[in-house]
Amino acid sequence: MSENTYTPPKVWSWDKENGGEWASLNRPDSGSRFEQSLPVGEHPFQLYSLATPNGVKATVMFEELLAAGVAGAEYDAHLIKIQDADQFSSGFVDINPNSKIPALVDKSGTNNVNVFESGAILLHLAEKFGRFIPSSPNDKAACLSWLFWQVGSGPYLGGGFGHFYAYAPEKFEYPIDRFTMETKRQLDVLDKHLANNDYMAGKEYTIADIAIWPWYGALVLGELYDAAEFLDVESYTHLVAWAEKIAQRPAVKRGKIVNKTWGDESQQVHERHSKTDFDNIKF
């Protein structure tokens, strides 16, 4: 047994930060922490987000819709700095009581519609515009199955593997083993599926790909958690080929840098209010 075992008390109480990146944000309760309204731009869709994998799903979807000629999908992408606790403003919590990016206000109809959860945002937009969701029942079922697979599986990769491998202040074998095992199992699921399918739902690129790529695509392309070697991502050849193919899409290249505030400064668009916001970017 490790020396670092922990005997839980009868009733847990929050008396200290647990350390590590993001720890100062965490509290065991929900709700707004300060009064502040959100900025509102001129477009029908107001997105409040950051270019983490969950945020990238939404911005890639908007850029794909616009690239497909859906003029009604014009959007303002406002920056929510989660490190600075912007997600706890009263304005943000009014849209998303769960205080996580991305959050969307759809102002295109008579009444504003609030949407939170990245999977729900993808589905809302896909159904609204009839794009990136198959019309045949079989393919649609496949698309939704993989969309919800991502929503359910992603936290094992992010909150499990990513947290204990990359963010935890101390590295412990038990959680790293546990979540590495699960992450590799998930990578194998995707790899085997993509051995026989061009895209997640078959022949068509859909919201299932848009949901999965920012997490598992980024991971196997070495852009997440600096874990490519540790996970031996090169062995998932079909998954890597799919990830590389999607990375070449112009809308994906644009979407992944919207609301981005870290990394190469020449590849950051802090806020997106117009397609001209990409004019100075060399893709």
Ligand SMILES: N[C@@H](CCC(=O)N[C@@H](CS)C(=O)NCC(=O)O)C(=O)O
């Ligand atoms: N299930 C949610 C997860 C969203 C999520 O975890 N967002 C993170 C960034 S990737 C966040 O806003 N974290 C801020 C916090 O936890 O306070 C979704 O898919 O939209």
